[in-house]
Amino acid sequence: MPAFIPESEANGGMVEVFAVASGKGGTGKTTSTMALGMALASEHDVTVIDADTGMANMLFHAGLADADTTLHDVLAGEAAVEAAVYERFGMSVVPCGTSLSGFQQAEPDRLRTVVATLAAETDVILLDSPAALGSRSAVLPIVLADRIVVVLQPTIPSLSDGLKVQEYATTYGTGVAGVLFNRVTEDEAIDRIATKTEQYFEGETLATVPESDAVRDARRAGEPLLAHAPESAPAAAYRKAAARLAVRDRPVDPVADRFRSAVIPDHS
Amino acid sequence: MNVPQGDLLRKRVVTDLATPLAQALDAAVTGYARLEPGDTLLLDAEGVGVITFEEGVPVVAYHTGTDSGGTDALDDIAVAGPSRVALYELDGDSLAALHDTPELRVPPGLPAERLAGDPALAERTREAAPESRRRAAEQEQTGLAAVEQFLEDGDRIENIRERAHDQAETRAEEWGFDLPET
Numbered sequence A: 001m002p003a004f005i006p007e008s009e010a011n012g013g014m015v016e017v018f019a020v021a022s023g024k025g026g027t028g029k030t031t032s033t034m035a036l037g038m039a040l041a042s043e044h045d046v047t048v049i050d051a052d053t054g055m056a057n058m059l060f061h062a063g064l065a066d067a068d069t070t071l072h073d074v075l076a077g078e079a080a081v082e083a084a085v086y087e088r089f090g091m092s093v094v095p096c097g098t099s100l101s102g103f104q105q106a107e108p109d110r111l112r113t114v115v116a117t118l119a120a121e122t123d124v125i126l127l128d129s130p131a132a133l134g135s136r137s138a139v140l141p142i143v144l145a146d147r148i149v150v151v152l153q154p155t156i157p158s159l160s161d162g163l164k165v166q167e168y169a170t171t172y173g174t175g176v177a178g179v180l181f182n183r184v185t186e187d188e189a190i191d192r193i194a195t196k197t198e199q200y201f202e203g204e205t206l207a208t209v210p211e212s213d214a215v216r217d218a219r220r221a222g223e224p225l226l227a228h229a230p231e232s233a234p235a236a237a238y239r240k241a242a243a244r245l246a247v248r249d250r251p252v253d254p255v256a257d258r259f260r261s262a263v264i265p266d267h268s
Numbered sequence B: 001m002n003v004p005q006g007d008l009l010r011k012r013v014v015t016d017l018a019t020p021l022a023q024a025l026d027a028a029v030t031g032y033a034r035l036e037p038g039d040t041l042l043l044d045a046e047g048v049g050v051i052t053f054e055e056g057v058p059v060v061a062y063h064t065g066t067d068s069g070g071t072d073a074l075d076d077i078a079v080a081g082p083s084r085v086a087l088y089e090l091d092g093d094s095l096a097a098l099h100d101t102p103e104l105r106v107p108p109g110l111p112a113e114r115l116a117g118d119p120a121l122a123e124r125t126r127e128a129a130p131e132s133r134r135r136a137a138e139q140e141q142t143g144l145a146a147v148e149q150f151l152e153d154g155d156r157i158e159n160i161r162e163r164a165h166d167q168a169e170t171r172a173e174e175w176g177f178d179l180p181e182t
Helices: A007-011 A029-040 A071-075 A100-105 A110-119 A136-144 A156-171 A190-198 A213-221 A233-244 A255-260 B018-026 B071-077 B092-099 B110-116 B119-128 B131-138 B143-152 B154-175
Strands: A016-021 A046-050 A086-088 A091-094 A124-128 A147-152 A175-184 A204-210 B007-014 B031-037 B049-054 B057-063 B083-089
Touching (some): A016 A029, A016 A136, A016 A156, A029 A046, A029 A124, A029 A175, A071 A100, A071 A110, A091 A110, A110 A124, A136 A156, A147 A156, A156 A175, A156 B143, A156 B154, A175 A233, A190 A204, A213 A233, B007 B018, B018 B049, B018 B057, B018 B110, B018 B119, B049 B092, B057 B071, B057 B092, B057 B110, B057 B119, B071 B154, B110 B119, B143 B154
Parallel strands (some): A016 A124, A016 A147, A046 A091, A046 A124, A147 A175, A175 A204
Antiparallel strands (some): B007 B083, B031 B049, B031 B083, B049 B057
């Protein structure tokens, strides 16, 4: 019997944090985060966090538009993390508010503590990340993650930005789980494009998700795609992506410390 | 590269560079757009991108920070996240010398393909191109073919990656991120 049980034993010693990222907006990051989360939730204890604190929209995807407490309150030091966690669709969902004042009062660095706290109680964390690389807070989710999932559309600016996101991630010691081609409208050349894209990305192509009205309808209904249209083609593609996203057993060193030491808070 | 100051038509932050390109095209603007990252801390160090237009159709592109021109400049102008864009009107005579610089010229539809990923806008731009530029327009790839062509240019992609890596390292220092030991 061990005399000392590490903190990470609380969740079997396993947690992996993924940042769902892209350089451009409109690629479907939030839809992808929620869909991957629901697909992974069939086997894992999953927590999804809206880390896009300046352009939050997870609350609209999860039917949480009326949520009293959000990540903004936690980042402002006005609420405990637990108060912003909502059990929805088989996952723990941490939405973020949409008000400008909430964003202004939030202290982005507190995200580290949020991730560290939740990491002790879940198997998989998905961070819906900002579509930008120009500020410290925008990049923080990528720094905190073990691996990123790059959401791409088959356009040059999206690929170019995806490459930049990957470079930031790898420079900061974060791995690449793979790429997700999203909102694909034309499939004739997409396989060739996916193959050519793979040579530049460290992960594989997790799935090609077709453009579909089901995605828009789910968003309007305030439900994740996999809850609203589980039989749709994009839902099937996301399940395939999640199956390929083999969640890794992380080392048993104390989980919280891993995230607390991920960055050095130095504002001096 | 010096261009006389034009008359400001619009100035705004955009998340999609199709917006200023479409505005220039629809208003048949002769002049230039000045583009810079919308949220960067390193504005002065990184410079700005400039695209000139003749009757709404892009003619040359260059970037003051990297001193690149033509297609290379489009790579530097493309930034992740929002961009600050200012569109200026300027008479064609003031742009003539610049437009006669072959290494700065870009095919008519390429900015829409590279910066906006908008094949429909690229096609509209090509259709608006004057007769003298039709040949360049016809040789352009469009849509997914343009994406494939981009992916086949390994040197260009390597260049994009190297610059992003260098930028990430520079910013890590400013942002107080502890880089992993390599």
